[in-house]
Amino acid sequence: MSDSDSIKEKWKKYRNPGYQDKFDYSWGMVIDLDRCTGCEACVTACQAENNLPIVGEEGFRSGREIKWIRIERYWDGEYPDIKLRFIPMLCQHCDNAPCEPVCPVYATYHNQDGLNVQVYNRCIGTRSCAAYCPYDARSFNWFSFTWDKPLDEQLNPDVTVREKGVMEKCTFCIQRIRQAKDTAKDQNRRVRDGEVQPACVQSCPTQALVFGDRNDPDSAVSKLAQNPRGYQVLKELNTNPSIIYLKNL
Numbered sequence: 001m002s003d004s005d006s007i008k009e010k011w012k013k014y015r016n017p018g019y020q021d022k023f024d025y026s027w028g029m030v031i032d033l034d035r036c037t038g039c040e041a042c043v044t045a046c047q048a049e050n051n052l053p054i055v056g057e058e059g060f061r062s063g064r065e066i067k068w069i070r071i072e073r074y075w076d077g078e079y080p081d082i083k084l085r086f087i088p089m090l091c092q093h094c095d096n097a098p099c100e101p102v103c104p105v106y107a108t109y110h111n112q113d114g115l116n117v118q119v120y121n122r123c124i125g126t127r128s129c130a131a132y133c134p135y136d137a138r139s140f141n142w143f144s145f146t147w148d149k150p151l152d153e154q155l156n157p158d159v160t161v162r163e164k165g166v167m168e169k170c171t172f173c174i175q176r177i178r179q180a181k182d183t184a185k186d187q188n189r190r191v192r193d194g195e196v197q198p199a200c201v202q203s204c205p206t207q208a209l210v211f212g213d214r215n216d217p218d219s220a221v222s223k224l225a226q227n228p229r230g231y232q233v234l235k236e237l238n239t240n241p242s243i244i245y246l247k248n249l
């Protein structure tokens with residue numbers, strides 16, 4: 001068996017049968033917890049790239065914060081032999097996403113790249129998807145936020161500004177994926193490994209986050225996912241996340 005075939009075989013433990021054939025691309029991420037220092041550069045980059053509003057102290061206290069990626073902090077061990085651990089947590093783009101079947105208007109669904117996407121102008125704000133997401137990866141817009149001049153200049157024109165009553169979450173920076181796919185299509189080729197990077201991946205100073213096509217056995221993400229430290233968060237729920245974490249040992 002060639003290296004590529006063996007990687008394809010090993011991916012099967014993370015995938016639904018037939019998924020590799022069903023989708024052209026299948027985007028995924030590997031997060032190496034041994035590298036994450038909890039600096040939150042990824043959080044800031046995500047905020048800037050995707051027009052996430054700053055809700056302020058009062059909004060945060062009322063639980064109205066909007067975040068697509070957060071850094072969870074855990075203490076491991078007993079004092080004095082205690083270690084601080086970080087886990088970046090974002091939408092896991094599950095192959096069996098529990099948020100999808102509960103949306104009464106199909107505002108969240110699986111697209112042709114195996115991504116769990118959210119159609120903002122279809123969302124009616126029932127928040128059922130957030131209730132069913134075991135990763136707490138979704139945020140609800142309780143207000144229509146505005147950016148006073150000149151702060152509106154910082155808004156990314158490639159990304160919608162969401163309004164009150166709409167649910168939102170990580171898209172793996174789908175605007176960047178679209179751009180890379182369009183360029184590749186114009187040049188009659190597939191998107192190259194590393195050509196598209198979500199904002200969090202691009203900004204991580206320790207390269208703890210790696211993004212790529214799970215259907216390409218030679219991509220960095222496919223190779224890293226074979227690491228024996230690899231695991232999926234809450235795998236026992238059979239959600240089949242597209243994000244593989246590498247354990248912090």
Ligand code: SF4
Pocket residue numbers: 035036037038039040041042043071086088203204205206207208209
């Ligand atoms: S930018 Fe990288 S190192 Fe910093 S918190 Fe995010 S994943 Fe961890």
